[in-house]
Amino acid sequence: MKNALKITPSGDRDLVMTRDFDAPRKLVYDAHTKPELVRRWLLGPPGWSMPVCEMDVRVGGKYRWMWKKDTDGSTMGMGGVYREVEAPERLVSTEKFDEAWYPGESLNTLVLVEKGGRTTLTQTMRYESAAAREAVIKSGMEQGVAASYDRLEAVLASTANVTPR
Amino acid sequence: MQVTHRLDAIFSALADPTRRAIIARLASGQASVNELAQPFAMSQPAISKHLKVLERAGLISRGREAQRRPRRLEAKRLAEADKWLERYRQLWEGNYQRLDTLLDELKAKERKPQ
Numbered sequence: 001m002k003n004a005l006k007i008t009p010s011g012d013r014d015l016v017m018t019r020d021f022d023a024p025r026k027l028v029y030d031a032h033t034k035p036e037l038v039r040r041w042l043l044g045p046p047g048w049s050m051p052v053c054e055m056d057v058r059v060g061g062k063y064r065w066m067w068k069k070d071t072d073g074s075t076m077g078m079g080g081v082y083r084e085v086e087a088p089e090r091l092v093s094t095e096k097f098d099e100a101w102y103p104g105e106s107l108n109t110l111v112l113v114e115k116g117g118r119t120t121l122t123q124t125m126r127y128e129s130a131a132a133r134e135a136v137i138k139s140g141m142e143q144g145v146a147a148s149y150d151r152l153e154a155v156l157a158s159t160a161n162v163t164p165r
Numbered sequence: 166m167q168v169t170h171r172l173d174a175i176f177s178a179l180a181d182p183t184r185r186a187i188i189a190r191l192a193s194g195q196a197s198v199n200e201l202a203q204p205f206a207m208s209q210p211a212i213s214k215h216l217k218v219l220e221r222a223g224l225i226s227r228g229r230e231a232q233r234r235p236r237r238l239e240a241k242r243l244a245e246a247d248k249w250l251e252r253y254r255q256l257w258e259g260n261y262q263r264l265d266t267l268l269d270e271l272k273a274k275e276r277k278p279q
Contacts, residue, residue, distance in 0.1 A: 005261055007254045009176040019261055023268035030271070031264055037271075041263035044256065134173045137249050 012130045017123045025114040028121060029088035032110060033057045047071060059085055063093065080105065088112060102135035104128030175246040178222035184215050188224065188238065195228060195237035
């Protein structure tokens with residue numbers, strides 16, 4: 001059965017994503033806080049890898065992520081600071097892209113709720129303004145066009161064969 | 166810039182639960198302000214305020230009948246907003262499908278520790 005991803009605008013400047021995972025929340029939390037796990041799934045459109053994934057997961061600690069497009073070598077980086085760290089249920093961090101196309105930084109709140117071995121993830125992204133939220137949604141459209149489902153299947157198949165370190 | 170403001174108005178308009186309910190009601194046919202106010206236990210001015218926001222976002226329009234001036238849904242505008250969100254959703258769905266695969270692997274590892 002498919003776990004559907006829901007994304008809804010909330011209030012004037014929030015975006016809320018919810019999705020269920022067939023795993024206990026400790027594992028989902030690990031996948032969000034251990035760099036060697038994060039870099040295996042947080043990749044965006046097909047054709048991008050994540051050569052830089054540094055995370056100092058504690059209150060006040062910084063993180064730094066960078067993605068690279070395999071075909072032309074172009075890069076995209078972002079980073080921020082952890083504001084709240086409560087394993088395995090809550091993680092609050094700031095987020096700012098190196099070449100931000102929207103004003104200010106966003107405040108991201110990850111909440112994990114476990115029920116019967118399954119985990120409901122709620123990720124709230126609070127942007128500096130309604131205009132900033134919209135800029136983010138519009139960029140999703142541009143990248144989404146490139147990410148056709150066919151290629152996604154290929155990525156999933158290859159990911160399944162990779163052994164974690 | 167124009168387009169930015171329009172879409173922004175749509176998302177802000179849709180972020181309110183009463184306005185989403187009004188949209189849902191209008192999806193089943195046009196209705197007058199009075200008819201719209203009834204199920205919400207709200208005063209007519211309060212409803213009118215919400216309708217104004219929806220109108221400004223281009224999500225609803227007014228009919229021509231002089232007395233009732235029924236409001237109706239502008240489905241095209243709504244679909245436009247949906248389209249933006251859907252692309253964004255696809256981008257994240259790609260990430261989360263990879264996460265599904267990873268979690269399966271982690272679960273299997275936990276079951277039989279080396």
